Amino acid sequence: MPMKYYDYLIVGQGICGSILALMLRERNKSLLVIDQGHPVTSSRIAAGIVNPVTGKNFVKTWMADVIIPFAHQYYQALQMNWSAPLIAEKLIYRGLDNIEAENKWISRTGDPDYQDYCTEFSSFEEFRPYILPASSYGVVRGGFQVNLPLLLDRTREILQSQGSLQIGSFDHKELRFTGSFFEYKELMAGKIIFCEGFRGKIIRFFPICLFPSKGEVLFIKIPDADFRNLIKHDQFIAHLYDDIYWVGRGYEWRAENEQPSESAKEKILANLQSMLKVPFEITDHKAAIRPATKNRRPIILQHKEFPGMYFFNGMGTKGTSLAPYFADRLVQNLEGNAVL
Numbered sequence: 001m002p003m004k005y006y007d008y009l010i011v012g013q014g015i016c017g018s019i020l021a022l023m024l025r026e027r028n029k030s031l032l033v034i035d036q037g038h039p040v041t042s043s044r045i046a047a048g049i050v051n052p053v054t055g056k057n058f059v060k061t062w063m064a065d066v067i068i069p070f071a072h073q074y075y076q077a078l079q080m081n082w083s084a085p086l087i088a089e090k091l092i093y094r095g096l097d098n099i100e101a102e103n104k105w106i107s108r109t110g111d112p113d114y115q116d117y118c119t120e121f122s123s124f125e126e127f128r129p130y131i132l133p134a135s136s137y138g139v140v141r142g143g144f145q146v147n148l149p150l151l152l153d154r155t156r157e158i159l160q161s162q163g164s165l166q167i168g169s170f171d172h173k174e175l176r177f178t179g180s181f182f183e184y185k186e187l188m189a190g191k192i193i194f195c196e197g198f199r200g201k202i203i204r205f206f207p208i209c210l211f212p213s214k215g216e217v218l219f220i221k222i223p224d225a226d227f228r229n230l231i232k233h234d235q236f237i238a239h240l241y242d243d244i245y246w247v248g249r250g251y252e253w254r255a256e257n258e259q260p261s262e263s264a265k266e267k268i269l270a271n272l273q274s275m276l277k278v279p280f281e282i283t284d285h286k287a288a289i290r291p292a293t294k295n296r297r298p299i300i301l302q303h304k305e306f307p308g309m310y311f312f313n314g315m316g317t318k319g320t321s322l323a324p325y326f327a328d329r330l331v332q333n334l335e336g337n338a339v340l
């Protein structure tokens with residue numbers, strides 16, 4: 001049987017592999033995505049929050065003024081194309097517990113560099129029936145939430161309908177380079193891009209240093225709740241659908257496995273009980289490992305010996321914000337020699 005040729009072979013269909021595949025498809029490239037089909041991955045359990053100002057010191061996300069508008073435009077265009085509710089603008093309420101946090105926040109609101117993002121206070125009415133208020137709140141504007149399960153599922157359907165998806169584990173030992181293209185089992189590809197998330201830690205071809213970090217999520221039902229903006233007080237509470245909410249936290253750097261743990265559940269619950277003043281019910285508990293890097297920057301690499309081989313990874317806690325802009329940069333490089 002003749003071998004089938006693809007312009008691109010993409011390994012992994014998380015947010016990185018998905019957006020890359022959609023962008024290459026837009027350019028009419030032939031491609032095959034190989035994905036293990038795990039029901040629980042970092043992209044699948046993430047809240048999809050794009051947050052312009054993060055951390056205890058309320059620091060602007062790296063390249064926020066460039067990557068966030070780019071991501072917003074990208075997801076909005078997809079939403080229009082798909083006629084599906086992919087993206088929702090959200091205010092982010094940051095609990096300020098003490099004078100130090102309040103002072104830091106006030107200094108941000110007076111900083112011209114933060115004027116698009118940090119505002120002093122906005123009415124708490126939306127949350128009042130459900131949340132025990134912190135002493136005060138700072139409100140982040142310019143954030144939004146992306147429905148990542150929808151993004152992944154719709155991409156999967158599109159790829160499947162075109163015979164561009166293979167479910168299974170890519171076996172790195174089976175990859176051969178012939179001099180002008182790659183051979184993998186019964187197929188050939190001009191270029192190959194590894195988008196394997198934290199599993200990229202163990203691939204053979206790139207001496208990469210990922211620092212994977214485990215995160216855990218409780219999915220809870222708050223009967224009749226109808227708050228839609230995001231609230232963060234140590235951990236986020238984010239609306240998903242109906243009266244189901246996402247509550248997540250955690251950076252376990254030396255995680256031994258991807259299983260949800262009782263200790264993380266207890267921490268999330270303790271914090272939740274100090275925030276919520278209404279009954280709730282846990283509907284699910286999941287854990288996954290983020291592909292973080294030491295310097296908290298994404299990684300795009302071209303292999304020195306095999307120039308058609310690339311590595312697209314290292315999105316850490318910010319895959320939703322970073323992936324569209326950097327996938328676009330990578331595609332421009334792949335297709336037009338733009339510098340990475």
Ligand SMILES: Cc1cc2nc3c(=O)[nH]c(=O)nc-3n(C[C@H](O)[C@H](O)[C@H](O)COP(=O)(O)OP(=O)(O)OC[C@H]3O[C@@H](n4cnc5c(N)ncnc54)[C@H](O)[C@@H]3O)c2cc1C
Nearest residue numbers: 012014015016036043046048049170197215315318319320
């Ligand atoms: C609890 C939690 C909450 C988060 N919340 C947010 C948030 O609100 N906002 C945000 O921006 N980010 C968030 N993140 C981070 C975000 O999820 C990651 O940055 C992003 O998902 C990384 O995407 P990825 O495509 O690189 O990796 P992944 O999502 O891990 O995808 C990699 C894919 O490759 C597949 N794969 C791996 N190896 C192989 C192989 N050999 N063969 C075939 N397939 C393979 C895997 O099965 C998987 O489908 C969160 C993460 C966690 C854990």
